[in-house]
Amino acid sequence: MALNLTWLTFLPLLTAGIVLLIPSRNKGLIKFISVVGTVITFIMATGLARMYMEAEANPEAATGISRSADVMLREVYIPAATNGLSDELRAKVEAVVPKTTEEYKALEAQEGAIAALETDLGAEGFKAWGEATELTLALDAEQATTLRFVELVPWLKPFNINYFMAVDGLSMPLVWLTALLGVLCLVYSWTIDKGTKAYFVLFLFLETGLIGVFCALDFFLFYVFWEVVLLPMYFLIGIWGGPNRIYAAIKFFIYTLVGSVLMLLAMLVMYFWYEPHTFNMLTLMQLGPEIPLNAQLWLFMGIFIAFAIKVPIFPFHTWLPDAHVEAPTAVSVVLAGVLLKMGGYGLFRIAYPMLNDAATHQGIVYMVAILGVINIVYGAFCALAQTDFKKLVAYSSVSHMGYVLLGMAAMSYTGVNGAVLQMFTHGISSAMLFLVVGVIYDRAHHRDLNDFGGIATQMPWYTGIATVGFFASLGLPGLCGFISEALTFVGAWDGEGLINSDGYTGSSIDSQWMVWVSLLGVVLGAAYILWTIQRVYLGKLQDKYKNFKDVSLRELIALVPLGVLCIVVGVFPQWFILDHIQPSLKVMTDMIRSALPVVGAGG
């Protein structure tokens, strides 16, 4: 078993295949094999993360798959594009492949130049020219220097669609988080007794889809994984969910599908914009500025809505509370921990870099920032009003994803770092909170906040661990949530206008009232979380809760790693994650900001 992204992505699927062959009465074996599969996946993810860190720290020494994408493309994949041609044709093709993006743009601007090449090189030669050109442009993208573990195999040749996988500082933490939550969720799901086999198979299938989304660098491949996530999620909510599960499942499905349909349309328009047509994300990033602003705005809105539904951004958020309330605990954990991040990740990976003229357009900057503020404040207010424990946590997710938007809209180094870190930390803390809800729900069989009280005396260990999660979510200094929220605020605050000469990287939001309003979200967050702690854990213990046992080993295995992570990320953010994601994010931010108008130096 080689250590690469393909194995990492498809190992859960392979495990699912093995599990399918086991007769469904051997429940123990099914669970055991599934967990083993996810554990191996997690170990691989950790190994890749280590390799990534080492390569990042010392890029020159990187060998094998750790080499950055530009090196891999130049040394391995571009020569492969012209393989199979006769020597003569090959030399001819290689001679006319543009060496830089500028050269390509000049060629494209020249009326009929590409058509002339087509007749000159013949069908076969022109195809190879297209592939080589596409990859040369991809190589030019700044982001290629931070992407590692590249795998590029032609898949649908007639349409120039490749199986193109790689990760950088943006996706690596999310991949690792997915692998981690995969293990924890399956361990937590050990008690699932209804349709055990189907449940574990679907969960493993889901994990493949999720990891795939974060690794895919071909837009088409990304779309495929994006849709693949839908199927298992629909069943997991629809079969193992609560009383209103059918409504929640179909709502989730239709909302997401409407979004993906918009994304598909935008994706195709971008594909056909350039000659040769391409889905290669890196190439699309290079060519993005070719599209006039007007068209970019349309495309941006299409893609933005697709991701906004997933994030979810107000007013597309209404599926989330329904889905969360109905979903079984482990599914909620994945939903909050990873699925929502697909939206944020998509904005960072696709919408912003590929359409950076639109992304830096003042209207869009304000739209995203204001939506972020609405998410933060509105989500917090909604959470405050809930009496259902799980719904409260769900709305707190809406609120916390607002920080991601705010940081993204700011487009400063600090803001973007904060936003990406917020995705990671929210993945930890919200996953933990849903587990906390699950633990108490399994015992009490209800989630009515007003009906609890005094649990701390009965379940001290549980209360202790839960408190870590709550305070991490609240943003208490020393725990993970604080770092990312603080970075976001700092990043969004520092705005003196859209100036990017002299390496100035202030916020692109040139007014500070949004940060002021967002700070309200922190206050409200403290309110609903402290109030929840008070209602559930403090006070007098009711008689009916007197026989509750403290957390079991299974629950501890799921909860403790997340609790530890909360503290580690809170205390050593730089060492644990920020150092490793910063280089990638800097490259990405620079690229997005390159579209900002330059106001005279020192202006």
Add this chain to the structure above:
Amino acid sequence: MFLLNTDVNLAEKYERFGSEVIPKVVDSLHWFAPELQLAIFAIAVLLLDLFLPRKMSKHIAWLAIGGLIYAAATTFGLHHEEKKLFLGMIAIDSYSVFFKAFFLLGGIPFVLLSYVSKELENARMGEYYAILLATILGGMLMASANHILMAFMALELLSLGSYVLVGYHKRQNKSSEASLKYIIYGSVASAIMAYGLSILYGLSGSGEIPKILATLTADEGMGFAGFFALLLTFMGLAYKMATIPMHFWSPDVYEGAPTPITAFLSVASKAAGFALAMRLFGSFSLDVAPEAGGIDYSELWPIFLIVIAIVTMTLGNLAALTQTNVKRLFAYSSIAHAGYMMMGVVLLQIQGIEDQAAGFGISSVAYYLLAYLAMNLGAFAVVVLLENKTGSVELEEYAGLGWKAPFLGFSLVIFLFSLVGIPPTGGFMGKFQLIMAAVNSRGALPEGTEFLSAMILVMVAFALLNTAVSVYYYLKIIKTMFFSKIDTNAEKIAVPVLGSVVVALCLLLTIYLFVSASSLITETLHLEIYTGA
């Protein structure tokens, strides 16, 4: 046509008949072997039925399957070059070979499905299979017809066989009613189409399709007369493809017909309609130089088809939303899918569109038909097998069936997701190509067609919107099967092995069309229609 040429005197005519016509016909027979073999097998099936005891007649299915395989092997074995047979009646080209293979190989699961269906257990199965083979022959001829007479006859052969098969349960009111409705609609559609074809013949002076198209393009084109003739011809094909405005028959007929026949109608009959439509409505232009201020029929025609596509898919999907009978639901769903496929047909109709973009249109429809064969046939196979057990096709009877028959349930889920167009399935790849071909064509349009270009984008938007709508009713089936009554320890239903094989094959094909699509797409991109050049 040669034989109608009155300038030649009689003696000369006979001489030419002997020296030119007969050798040509004899030569044609060699290329016509697959069709001949199928016809012989159909007769053999009929004869064998006479001598077999009634109880054994069911097993004639194997002879029918043998015939299909034999003819398919012959089709693949012939070295194909573009040519016309029987003085221009039939065309041999990669396009017709593709569809012949499609009908012959696709016919096998229909036979198997009829074999395992309990519904047909006590019917006279010998005749049934003979008619089924003849109907498949009709489909093959439709796909390779090069002459409007041949096209019309092939369409009638396909229709006549279908009428009988639909009403095969002659003692059941619903089946008879379905058959009658089908005949009435079919006759009207055929009559309209015959009228349209006669005008085409009158306008161009020839019955050969390439010549008609060439005449339509030559000089100033045909303007309104050409448009009118095409419109009428389209009505006949719309009936086969089940697009508006000739779709009314399909829900009742689908519901009343024996389920394997419903499956056959929804796939083979539709495929034959599309095959002929793409050949008949190849590239032509109605107005080469339209008058200033007048109607440009060349632009009106594709816009008319775009509207047909949009309305068909929307109507099919909206009507399917409220269905409670699975067969009716699939009837409306198949109307919607005809609408999707029309998107590819439209591209061929645009005057002055680049060849590559039009070829992409053909390719995407052909690929979609393959995917549609896999997923729709698979879905119907599951419906047949469940009907064997429950005796009902009402959706409410499906509650909890997913747990009782896990393999069928799982397969149906994949087929339904494929019908929605969600990866990793062939249906996704097919729809993706249709949409891609449409978006692609916008770059290949001639100058001055901004409105058409915008309409194409509107059509694509509708297709995507419809995808989202269709989710609701497809998921309704899944919901009923898995979510409504969860009983994980339910006693499992025994499924006949042969039935499972059909389902498994469809399942594999559905997935295969996604994962290894590359070579097949290349294959369909190379399909070429004989132009008589």
